[in-house]
Amino acid sequence: xxxxxxxxxxxxxxxxxxxxxxxxxxxxxxxxxxxxxxxxxxxxxxxxxxxxxxxxxxxxxxxxxxxxxxxxxxxxxxxxxxxxxxxxxxxxxxxxxxxxxxxxxxxxxxxxxxxxxxxxxxxxxxxxxxxxxxxxxxxxxxxxxxxxxxxxxxxxxxxxxxxxxxxxxxxxxxxxxxxxxxxxxxxxxxxxxxxxxxxxxxxxxxxxxxxxxxxxxxxxxxxxxxxxxxxxxxxxxxxxxxxxxxxxxxxxxxxxxxxxxxxxxxxxxxxxxxxxxxxxxxxxxxxxxxxxxxxxxxxxxxxxxxxxxxxxxxxxxxxxxxxxxxxxxxx
Amino acid sequence: xxxxxxxxxxxxxxxxxxxxxxxxxxxxxxxxxxxxxxxxxxxxxxxxxxxxxxxxxxxxxxxxxxxxxxxxxxxxxxxxxxxxxxxxxxxxxxxxxxxxxxxxxxxxxxxxxxxxxxxxxxxxxxxxxxxxxxxxxxxxxxxxxxxxxxxxxxxxxxxxxxxxxxxxxxxxxxxxxxxxxxxxxxxxxxxxxxxxxxxxxxxxxxxxxxxxxxxxxxxxxxxxxxxxxxxxxxxxxxxxxxxxxxxxxxxxxxxxxxxxxxxxxxxxxxxxxxxxxxxxxxxxxxxxxx
Numbered sequence: 001x002x003x004x005x006x007x008x009x010x011x012x013x014x015x016x017x018x019x020x021x022x023x024x025x026x027x028x029x030x031x032x033x034x035x036x037x038x039x040x041x042x043x044x045x046x047x048x049x050x051x052x053x054x055x056x057x058x059x060x061x062x063x064x065x066x067x068x069x070x071x072x073x074x075x076x077x078x079x080x081x082x083x084x085x086x087x088x089x090x091x092x093x094x095x096x097x098x099x100x101x102x103x104x105x106x107x108x109x110x111x112x113x114x115x116x117x118x119x120x121x122x123x124x125x126x127x128x129x130x131x132x133x134x135x136x137x138x139x140x141x142x143x144x145x146x147x148x149x150x151x152x153x154x155x156x157x158x159x160x161x162x163x164x165x166x167x168x169x170x171x172x173x174x175x176x177x178x179x180x181x182x183x184x185x186x187x188x189x190x191x192x193x194x195x196x197x198x199x200x201x202x203x204x205x206x207x208x209x210x211x212x213x214x215x216x217x218x219x220x221x222x223x224x225x226x227x228x229x230x231x232x233x234x235x236x237x238x239x240x241x242x243x244x245x246x247x248x249x250x251x252x253x254x255x256x257x258x259x260x261x262x263x264x265x266x267x268x269x270x271x272x273x274x275x276x277x278x279x280x281x282x283x284x285x286x287x288x289x290x291x292x293x294x295x296x297x298x299x300x301x302x303x304x305x306x307x308x309x310x311x312x313x314x315x316x317x318x319x320x321x322x323x324x325x326x327x328x329x330x331x
Numbered sequence: 332x333x334x335x336x337x338x339x340x341x342x343x344x345x346x347x348x349x350x351x352x353x354x355x356x357x358x359x360x361x362x363x364x365x366x367x368x369x370x371x372x373x374x375x376x377x378x379x380x381x382x383x384x385x386x387x388x389x390x391x392x393x394x395x396x397x398x399x400x401x402x403x404x405x406x407x408x409x410x411x412x413x414x415x416x417x418x419x420x421x422x423x424x425x426x427x428x429x430x431x432x433x434x435x436x437x438x439x440x441x442x443x444x445x446x447x448x449x450x451x452x453x454x455x456x457x458x459x460x461x462x463x464x465x466x467x468x469x470x471x472x473x474x475x476x477x478x479x480x481x482x483x484x485x486x487x488x489x490x491x492x493x494x495x496x497x498x499x500x501x502x503x504x505x506x507x508x509x510x511x512x513x514x515x516x517x518x519x520x521x522x523x524x525x526x527x528x529x530x531x532x533x534x535x536x537x538x539x540x541x542x543x544x545x546x547x548x549x550x551x552x553x554x555x556x557x558x559x560x561x562x563x564x565x566x567x568x569x570x571x572x573x574x575x576x577x578x579x580x581x582x583x584x585x586x587x588x589x590x591x592x593x594x595x596x597x598x599x600x601x602x603x604x605x606x607x608x609x610x611x612x613x614x615x616x617x618x619x620x621x
Contacts, residue, residue, distance in 0.1 A: 052518050073524035085519035089537040098533070099523035146523070 001063050002154040002186030003028045004049060009058035011044055011210075018044050019210040021058070026154075026188065026203075031180050034190045035197040036207035037233070042190045043158055045207070049188065050079050050156050063153060073102075078147035079156040082163065084139045086131035086146075092118075093127040096145045103150075117145040120179075137168045144179070154186035161196065173199060194234055198222070206230050228327035231256045237284065237296045239321070246292060252322035252330055257315040259284070259298040264305070267314020271295065273305050287311065360601075366594035373588035386595035395571045395579060400603070403575040406490055407554045407607070413494040414550065415543055418501030423531075425502075426509050436506075443499035447559035454492045455481060455564045485565045485573035492560050497553075501546045508542030509535065544618040548611060555604050576600050 004026040011019040018041045026032050034042040047053045049060060051072035060068045067075050078099075086095050096117055100110045118124045121141040131139055140160060147155055157176070161169045177200050180187050191197055197204050198218045206213040206221065206229070213233075214226040225231035231239050239256045247255040264285070271289030278301070285297040285305065297313060305311055322330040370382050390396045425435055442450070459480035461467045467477035480488045512535060520530045558577045561567055567574035567582065574582070580600065584593035 050522060052521070072518075072522045077522070079519065079522045081515045081519055083513060083515050085513065085515035087516060087520075087534060087537075090533075098520070098525075102520075102524040102526075102529060146519075150523075 001028060002026075002152075003063055004154060004186065004188075005059075005061040006045075006049070007059040007061070009045075009048060009060060010056045011041075011048055011053060012056045017210065019048070022210070022212055024205065024212065024215070026186060028186055029184050031177075031187045031189065031200060031202045032205060033197040033201035033203070034188065034205050034207055035192065035194055035233075036213075038192060040207045041210035042192075042207045044210075046079075046156050046158055046188060046190045050077055051075050052079075076153040077156055078150050078152035078154075079158065080140075080143045080147050080160045082159045084131070084143040084160075084163075086139055086142055088131050091128050091130055092123060092134070092142050092145075095131065095142055096123075096149055099146060099150045113149045114145075117149045120148070120182075121145050136164050137172060140164065140172055141175075144176070148179075148183070152185070154188060157187065157189040159190055159192070161191070161193075169196075176200065194236060198234070204234075206233060208233075224329065225256075225321065226329055228254060228256075228323050231321055231323070237298070240293075240295045242292050242295075244291065247322075250320065250322055253325040254323040254327070256321040256323065257319065259296040261316045261319035262295070262297045262313050263316065264297060264299045264303055264311055264313045266312050269295075269314060270310065270312045273307055273309045273311060276305055276307055285311075287313070363594045363597050366590055367598050368595075369591050371589070371591040371594075373590065382591065386592045387599070389592055390596060390599060395574060398571055399574045399576045399579040402486055402573060403555065403577075403603075405486060406493065406557060406575055407551055409487075409490040410494045410497055410554050411547055411550055413490070414497045414501040415505075415546060417494075417498055418505050418546070419539065419543075421498070421502045422506040422509055423535075426506060439502055440499045442495055443497075443503075445496065447496065447557075448563040450496050451492055451560040451563035454488070454495070459488060481565050482569055485569060489557075489561055489564060489573050492564065493554065493557055496560075497550055500550070504542050504546050505539060508539050512538045540618045544615045547615060551607060551611060552604075555600070555607065576603065 006022050006024040009022045036042045048055055062075055093114055096114045097110045118127055123141055161172055201218055204218055204221055205215050208229050214230045221234045235258055237259050239258045241254055241256045243254050269289055271287040273285050274288045275286040277284040281301050283299040283303045287295045287297055289295045324330050367386050368381055370378050370380055458464050458466050461477040461479055470477045516534055520534050556577050561578050565573040567578045580593050580596035583589050583596055
């Protein structure tokens with residue numbers, strides 16, 4: 001169980017309408033990622049679902065029941081915070097046991113559940129330490145442990161990896177994905193990192209200024225961005241967006257072509273290489289293509305061009321995205 | 332900063348201030364010790380000489396002394412309990428977002444700026460006075476006789492006055508401690524199903540222990556020496572009912588003009604303060620370690 005439905009959910013802080021109105025269905029067992037630039041309202045939306053903020057209007061249904069006015073503890077959700085929000089004066093064991101203790105569970109059962117969580121999360125050797133004596137990754141695991149012992153109907157993650165270093169982030173990302181595969185519980189995950197979104201999600205919700213720009217699987221978003229915002233946001237390096245005559249030729253206001261969908265060597269477009277980054281496996285080129293503007297091109301590692309070279313290149317015809325004057329996709 | 336020469340240089344540099352501070356402390360202490368073993372009465376300056384421990388034994392034999400010790404401890408304990416408990420509650424209240432928060436906080440802090448004799452005058456004349464006082468008026472409004480606070484409950488009255496003065500200090504320290512608690516921790520506890528009371532018990536209160544320790548230690552230092560309020564409000568009376576150790580020493584020095592005995596009292600006060608400090612550090616000092 002972990003089905004969540006948002007109906008016309010709105011949130012305003014005074015005159016600021018953070019969430020102007022969101023409809024969203026999250027199915028049981030789904031891994032949903034809210035992604036968007038800073039200040040797009042993704043954390044606010046998560047907090048609305050958690051019950052840490054009150055909705056201004058609209059309805060939130062959890063497992064078919066109206067949860068709009070339920071207090072956070074009654075919603076059956078567990079949250080992992082960006083700062084982990086561990087209780088510093090309690091040992092790891094007490095931290096993980098806290099929600100169970102609050103629920104009035106008997107001590108023997110609490111011990112069993114804590115031991116289980118510790119085993120799953122590799123925390124067994126740290127149970128009697130305090131959060132202050134743990135590394136970032138371990139703290140993260142304790143926070144997750146505190147969430148899983150409650151057997152919630154859904155997990156909420158608020159940018160849980162942003163305080164970790166790059167290497168640890170990759171590891172934790174995989175651990176959370178594995179956790180989801182094992183528990184098969186609904187997870188809602190907020191991040192501004194599109195790599196996390198692309199790798200973890202069953203369903204990505206792209207948010208911008210409180211509005212849902214597109215909902216879909218990672219590859220759907222990559223292959224068929226619904227509008228210019230999603231086109232520019234998903235994918236790294238960013239999609240090249242071209243306006244003007246070149247776009248008009250294809251009957252669009254704007255056309256977009258991803259750096260990896262450009263062939264270097266021959267073709268209708270040409271430009272001067274302003275910067276070339278050789279990463280070994282790939283070569284990223286910044287090309288000043290005159291009228292087309294600055295284009296990012298991704299070549300294979302073997303592409304041998306240097307700053308100042310003049311190159312010819314062409315888009316793969318079937319990978320060109322076309323957008324109308326309103327920024328919406330043309331098909 | 333740890334080569335041989337820099338360490339030597341730094342020692343030489345701090346030496347003057349250390350020496351001055353040491354003299355500043357040791358000379359009065361030594362003189363007090365010296366006087367405490369001598370006859371030194373301002374009313375009979377011709378009588379001098381060593382008296383051994385006579386000045387000290389006079390204190391221990393005097394029933395007023397034991398009353399003064401218990402009054403001193405009652406004052407310290409009473410004020411500590413009132414200020415920490417009420418201070419925590421008030422801090423919880425004014426930590427809530429309300430309109431006019433700034434003004435409210437200044438109002439809460441205001442008593443701390445009132446000097447001790449003035450505070451005692453305010454309470455003595457405006458609150459506890461049987462004819463003019465507010466509390467007297469309240470008693471009459473209920474048809475009761477006004478209570479003679481300073482006569483019937485002198486020690487409780489003094490504790491009330493001093494607690495009123497020190498409440499803002501405790502509130503202020505506890506408020507800042509409360510504000511340093513991350514809101515995510517409280518939200519996490521809320522998600523974990525902790526009621527408001529449990530959030531206080533398991534999250535806020537443990538977070539406050541260090542601040543409470545600081546409040547207790549600092550207040551104890553000042554409360555052991557409370558004098559102005561007693562002098563202004565009750566003069567240590569009726570009889571010796573509200574005489575504390577500092578007030579008793581004052582009576583020996585200024586009223587009886589017996590410097591020898593007052594010095595002995597001073598040394599006893601120093602020892603008492605150290606005993607209190609020892610037990611305080613034993614019991615709550617560990618809270619200060621990170």
